[in-house]
Amino acid sequence: MQGNDLYIAGESYAGIYVPKLAKKIDDYINTKPSGYVPNLKGFLVGNPVTDYLVDGKPMQFEMAYWYGLIDDQLYMNVNKNCNLSFYDFDAGLLPQQCRDWMNTFNSKISGINLYDFIGKCWIEPQPSSGLNTKTFSVNDYTSFAAEAGKHDHKLEMIPNCVYALPIYYYLNNRTVMDALHVPSNVTKWDLCQEKGSFLYTKNRTGSIDIYSQLRGKYRVLVYSGDTDGVVPTYGTKRWIERLNWPLDQGKTWKQFMVDGQVGGYSESRDNGKFVFATIHGAGHMAPQWRRSYTYHVVYQFIKN
16 A cells, blocks of 8 residues: 555665665655655665675675684784775775785685675586586675676676575476566576676765765664675674764663574664664575574564
């Protein structure tokens, strides 16, 4: 129904476009249109790309050290000599020694599922249909991890460590395609499209500026699977701190329980309008790996 409460939600790179969509809707509402006016209540984002100052490689490096994946010497060398801020934009401007250290870092975390630092790295066999399962980096798979438009258009990729072949086979079954009413001229489903297929201008400010523009007008939930190495909790905590919004009294970093287990931790700011929660033991897609914990956080947020 048109009058129902509206919440917008998304994961990962949706941390860029969900807040921006909320701002667009807010702009529309403020024009006092005579037609339908959405009853926008807020938005929810999980492990969201938000602030390129800290999101991505800078906090992946920090997280890798505290998870014991790199040694003290490499950590100290990079921290002392290399500024990883805005790495997605400025990696090529780093001194050669820093780039060499970062290449060493990337080799140290190869074979780790970067979307879940404590998760399994799935080694996919070559499928019978000839799907290209070449190994490529998280930068190739995750659109926000490198500048768009740098590669030729290619399809048929399976990301390193990602469990993908069953869904590939299923969605390329013609019977399934017919049941989904996929047109007969569409002959193939691919897991990924090369990022060069999506041409747009990437803004260094990300979406962090939207939070201040919408502050107090809508409710916001930011949740973060705490084993994600692509958009780590470390970075999310940093940009939330950069907002400099005071914590609500009595709502500071508390455990929440689900079925007798610690599901994560949460805190709120701005009189409860901004809630941040971790999803304990979840990787990049928290609802996929910790369904009950994520459900609890989302349900409690909307209910309250």
